[in-house]
Amino acid sequence: xxxxxxxxxxxxxxxxxxxxxxxxxxxxxxxxxxxxxxxxxxxxxxxxxxxxxxxxxxxxxxxxxxxxxxxxxxxxxxxxxxxxxxxxxxxxxxxxxxxxxxxxxxxxxxxxxxxxxxxxxxxxxxxxxxxxxxxxxxxxxxxxxxxxxxxxxxxxxxxxxxxxxxxxxxxxxxxxxxxxxxxxxxxxxxxxxxxxxxxxxxxxxxxxxxxxxxxxxxxxx
Numbered sequence: 001x002x003x004x005x006x007x008x009x010x011x012x013x014x015x016x017x018x019x020x021x022x023x024x025x026x027x028x029x030x031x032x033x034x035x036x037x038x039x040x041x042x043x044x045x046x047x048x049x050x051x052x053x054x055x056x057x058x059x060x061x062x063x064x065x066x067x068x069x070x071x072x073x074x075x076x077x078x079x080x081x082x083x084x085x086x087x088x089x090x091x092x093x094x095x096x097x098x099x100x101x102x103x104x105x106x107x108x109x110x111x112x113x114x115x116x117x118x119x120x121x122x123x124x125x126x127x128x129x130x131x132x133x134x135x136x137x138x139x140x141x142x143x144x145x146x147x148x149x150x151x152x153x154x155x156x157x158x159x160x161x162x163x164x165x166x167x168x169x170x171x172x173x174x175x176x177x178x179x180x181x182x183x184x185x186x187x188x189x190x191x192x193x194x195x196x197x198x199x200x201x202x203x204x205x206x207x208x209x210x211x212x213x214x215x216x217x218x219x220x221x
Contacts, residue, residue, distance in 0.1 A: 034084075034091040043095060047088040054081045061131035068136060075133040082128065 030046050037043045060066075061074045089100045129139055 034087040037088075037091055038095075040092060040095040040097045043088055043092045044097065047085060047092065047100075050081050050085045050088065054078055054085070057081070058130055061133055064132045064135070066132060071131075071133045071136060075128075075130060078130055079127055 030049060031037055034043065034046075037046070057074055057078050061071060061078065066074070086101065093099050093101075129136075134140065
């Protein structure tokens with residue numbers, strides 16, 4: 001029993017000695033330029049280190065109680081680390097490693113929708129906001145404006161692509177059918193579609209005029 005205790009104590013002493021030796025070693029600094037690295041495993045090590053630093057700062061920036069200047073500083077630091085990470089990822093590709101950039105997450109708004117948000121300070125569209133920084137003055141409005149812009153763009157794209165084909169008047173089968181009867185039917189169908197579209201345009205114009213007149217009347221009153 002005493003022998004086992006001595007063995008366990010010896011192993012513990014060795015472990016403590018090794019940990020103390022590790023602390024004495026000077027901390028290896030990350031190269032300032034990723035291009036200086038010549039080893040893929042080394043590049044991946046620095047990328048992992050940066051990701052851990054990003055993770056710590058992203059966790060800290062979730063705190064709504066932080067002062068505005070601290071939130072902005074944290075957000076700047078995170079973006080700087082993200083840019084540095086991209087440099088190391090490009091270097092890894094150059095050294096024959098995987099392309100992590102293709103798997104990068106998209107920017108999201110407060111509800112998790114993917115958006116492309118410009119930065120009011122002029123840093124460019126690549127600048128991202130995290131955690132409580134999304135709620136800062138001037139920033140929250142950017143995220144809240146995106147869903148409406150996205151809805152309007154989607155509706156405009158749909159209307160732009162609506163033509164006779166949308167209503168089935170230009171079916172590909174008709175184009176392959178020969179004979180004067182089918183050609184006449186197709187022509188009449190297209191004319192009908194154009195007539196319907198003209199009626200719709202007139203209705204929209206009329207609705208706009210009613211709104212304009214109503215607004216003018218309210219202003220005069």
